[in-house]
Amino acid sequence: MKNALIIMQRELRSYFTSTIAYTVAAFFLVVCGYLFFATLKLTQEATIRYLLHNAAVTLLLISPAMTMRLIAEERRTGTIELLMTSPVTDAQVIIGKYLGSLGFYVAMLLLTLQYPLILLRVGAPDKGPMLTGYLGLLLLGAGFLAIGLVASSLTKNQIVAAVGAFAVMLLLWIVSWVGSGGATTFWSEVLRNLSMLDRFENFTKGVIDTRDVVFFLSLIGFCLFLSVRALSATKAR
Amino acid sequence: MIEVQDLTKYFGEYAAIEKISFTVEKGEILGFLGPNAAGKTTTMRILTGFLAPTSGRAAVAGYDLATHSLEARKRTGYLPENVPLYDDMTPRAYLAYAARLKGVETRQVRKRVEEVMEATRVTDHADVLISKISKGYRQRVGIAQALIHNPDVLVLDEPTVGLDPNQIKEIRQLIKGLGGDHTIILSTHILPEVEMICGRVVIIHEGRVAAMDTPENLALRLQHSQQISLQVRGPAREVQAKLAALPGVMRVQSIRTGDSVVELLVDGEEKRDVREALAAAVIQNGWGLRQLATVGMSLEEVFHKLTAEEKGVSA
Numbered sequence: 001m002k003n004a005l006i007i008m009q010r011e012l013r014s015y016f017t018s019t020i021a022y023t024v025a026a027f028f029l030v031v032c033g034y035l036f037f038a039t040l041k042l043t044q045e046a047t048i049r050y051l052l053h054n055a056a057v058t059l060l061l062i063s064p065a066m067t068m069r070l071i072a073e074e075r076r077t078g079t080i081e082l083l084m085t086s087p088v089t090d091a092q093v094i095i096g097k098y099l100g101s102l103g104f105y106v107a108m109l110l111l112t113l114q115y116p117l118i119l120l121r122v123g124a125p126d127k128g129p130m131l132t133g134y135l136g137l138l139l140l141g142a143g144f145l146a147i148g149l150v151a152s153s154l155t156k157n158q159i160v161a162a163v164g165a166f167a168v169m170l171l172l173w174i175v176s177w178v179g180s181g182g183a184t185t186f187w188s189e190v191l192r193n194l195s196m197l198d199r200f201e202n203f204t205k206g207v208i209d210t211r212d213v214v215f216f217l218s219l220i221g222f223c224l225f226l227s228v229r230a231l232s233a234t235k236a237r
Numbered sequence: 238m239i240e241v242q243d244l245t246k247y248f249g250e251y252a253a254i255e256k257i258s259f260t261v262e263k264g265e266i267l268g269f270l271g272p273n274a275a276g277k278t279t280t281m282r283i284l285t286g287f288l289a290p291t292s293g294r295a296a297v298a299g300y301d302l303a304t305h306s307l308e309a310r311k312r313t314g315y316l317p318e319n320v321p322l323y324d325d326m327t328p329r330a331y332l333a334y335a336a337r338l339k340g341v342e343t344r345q346v347r348k349r350v351e352e353v354m355e356a357t358r359v360t361d362h363a364d365v366l367i368s369k370i371s372k373g374y375r376q377r378v379g380i381a382q383a384l385i386h387n388p389d390v391l392v393l394d395e396p397t398v399g400l401d402p403n404q405i406k407e408i409r410q411l412i413k414g415l416g417g418d419h420t421i422i423l424s425t426h427i428l429p430e431v432e433m434i435c436g437r438v439v440i441i442h443e444g445r446v447a448a449m450d451t452p453e454n455l456a457l458r459l460q461h462s463q464q465i466s467l468q469v470r471g472p473a474r475e476v477q478a479k480l481a482a483l484p485g486v487m488r489v490q491s492i493r494t495g496d497s498v499v500e501l502l503v504d505g506e507e508k509r510d511v512r513e514a515l516a517a518a519v520i521q522n523g524w525g526l527r528q529l530a531t532v533g534m535s536l537e538e539v540f541h542k543l544t545a546e547e548k549g550v551s552a
Contacts, residue, residue, distance in 0.1 A: 006337045010323075017325050082321035082382070085285040086338040087311040235289045237248065 003088040004096040011070070011100025024065050025108050031058045036115045046123030048116050052133045052204050055112065056197075059141055060169055064162035066104065067148025070097045071231065075156035084234070094149070094227045101145045109138065129206035136203020139216040140196060144169055146223035153230040172196045238263045238390060238420040239284065244293035246279050253279040254444040256293070261437075263389075266416040268435030268452075269424035276444040277424040278318055281394050284422070285315040298389050311340060314383035314419075318394040320375050321382075324368035328359050328378045331367060332385055339386035353381040357411065373404040380411065391421045397430060409434055464532040465503045465512060466492075471524030473499040483518055485511045498527060 015021040032055050039050040074080040083093050116134075119125045144165075151165035152158075176195035178188070192198055199212045239261040246253045254276035261267045269277050282288040283295055286306045295302045300309040323331055332350045341349050354360045357377040362370050367378065376396065383391055396412065397405045413434050415421060425431060431438050432452045440448040440455075448455055469476050473494045481489040485506050493500040505511040512529060519526045 003338070006334070010334050014323070014325055077321070077324075078317060078319035079321040079323055081282075081285075081287055081315070081317040081319070082335065082338070085287050085310055085313070085315045085317075086335075087307045087340055088338060089307070235287065237288070 001092075003092040004099065007083075007088070007093055007096025008099040008103065011097055012103045015100065015104040018069075020065055020069065021104060024062050025104075025111075028055075028058055028062055028108055029111055031055075032112050032115070046119050046125040048119065048125070048130055048133060049204050051115055052137055055137060056140055056200055059137075059144060060166075060173060063105075063141065063144040063169070064148050064151070064165040067101055067145055067152050067165060068158040068162040069152065070101060070149055071153040071227070072156050072158045072161045075234075076158075080234070084231075090231045091228050094153070094224055094231060098146065098149055098224060098227075101149065102142060105141050105145060106138070109134070109141070126206070129204065132206050132208050133204045135208065136200050136212075139203070139213065140200045143196060143216050143219045143223075146220040146227075147172075150223045150226045150230065153227040169196070238265075238298055239267075239422065240294070240296045241280070241284070242294045244280065244283060244295055245291050246276075246283060246288065247291045252444050254441075257441070257444075257446055259439050259446065259449060261420055261422060263420055264417045265437060266412070266421045266423065266435045268431035268438040269422055269441060270426065270428070270431050270438055271424075271441035271447075272426055275441045277441060278394055280441070281315075281392050281422065281424060282317075285313055285392050286310050287315075287317075311386070312389045314386065314388035314391045316379045316383045316391075316393045316396055318398070320379035322367045322375055322378060324366070326367055327364050328354065328367060328370070328374075328381070329363040331378065332381055335382045336385045339388075341386050349385055349387075353384045356384065357381040358407070373400050376400060376404070376408065380408070384415075389420060391415065391419045391423075393421065393423045395424055395426075397425070397427065465505065465515065466528070466530050466532050467501040467503055467515060467519075468498060468527035468529075469501065469519055469524050470498050470527055471519070471522070476519075476522075476524060477501065479522060480515060480518060483511065483514050485509045485514065502532070 032051065035054040036048075036051045039054070043050065071080070074083060084090070113134075116125070116130050119130075120127075147168050148161070148165040151168070152161040154164070155161050172194060173196050176188075176192040176198055178191055193215075199215050202209050202212050239259075241260070242258050244257040245255050257276070257280060259267075269280070271277050279288065283290050283302065284297060286302055286309060289303070297309040298312040300306075300312070302309050323334075326334070329350060332353060333346050336346045336349050337343070351360075354363055357380050359374055359377050359381060362374050367375065370378070376399070380393070380396060383393065393412065397408050400408065409430065412421065412423065416434075416436075423430075423434065435452065437451055438449065438455055439446055467480075473491060476499055477489050477491055480486060480501065480503060486503055487506055488504040490502045490504075491499060492502055503511065503515060512531070516526060516529055
């Protein structure tokens, strides 16, 4: 664990000195701020449900930019040789990298807490859905980052990593559309269960369904496993 | 300290190295010599745990890379050909990171960083971003990184490549000073470097070990005949005839004939040292022996020979 933390620290540090990270964070915060204002003005409702939804879509767009660097950059510059010849396991490298990106995401998320705080001051919003909504957004983002990490660990090209991650996320986002409408069949059920959007929606409604939590956690676990395998494969190449 | 046995690595169909075997004793500096794409980097990457071999065995400090990779890596410092630096860090921060990654105790980190920066002389650029420092400094930070956890074994892949002559000299001195305490494998395609630094050389060519010996012996072994340059004060013709008649002497050429001094080049038979016989003959005849020296083949020629011979005429 100590080794993973060392790698995480460097990763976080590198986020906070990189232009990409600041651009991404600025983009996310500006869009969230605008959407908060716009939806509040339009609906006059003291809820962050709309904000959470729009934040999720924004996240879908920008999270590949947060993760594309993680392993791909190490491969491109050759620093991967330092990592993989140091006495740390591949799993420690992946976990460290993942925690680093998660740390940056959480920092970004914390900055959006001002909106619920504003609502709490000026109105009387329902606190439950706000909390579950944020938990949902955290899990969703964590899932996105894990997918992005897999993509980044497969290539040395950051663009490929970003596009690949985005494609997978978008597919998992809209995968239930095929099965919606029409009769409920086995396959429509399977696809609906894979949809990140549907899972996330439950959280914004104030529902914490264990299945949803398990879904995101297993998605993350599976992605980290794939990333470790991809990294180890470099050795046997 | 390092054992390599029948190491083979295929990249697809292509054999990067095939059945490479050698050992390195504690404190020894071993030179790994070969042209580009000979398999030097692949071998080093296997030794440092970056690549897994297709077959064969490699062990560092008694730990097999296949089964105890982490233990072996703990004891190895590695400078890859492409120095693994993070441009967004300063040397000081980078070395502290490397130290912690390699398991230096937290309390010792700062001290170790100062020590290796002192040893590799990067202290004056310790707080400049790595993206802004020169190639020479980058290389030195790379070596500092390899040294940071005071490893038993150092694996240095082309440590002097891309440096200017002064920097090369400094780095060579630094490496030479590290021998004894550390066991070092160093790869290069620059021959004088091997002659200057290494106690033993492995010449690797097209993925195989072509020769392995001390630089001196290697030169000796490859000489088909021993050549000796001689300066004698005496009658040129008589000197030449008398010396040519000695047993073991194949040919005597006169290079220059001065007033009373003659300069000769003597070819001796393979593996037979005729120097003493020559000296005795000159003295016995009452001539003056001015100079007697072997004309050794430089490793450069050896190397050229080793790597060009197989190609034969087509080369």
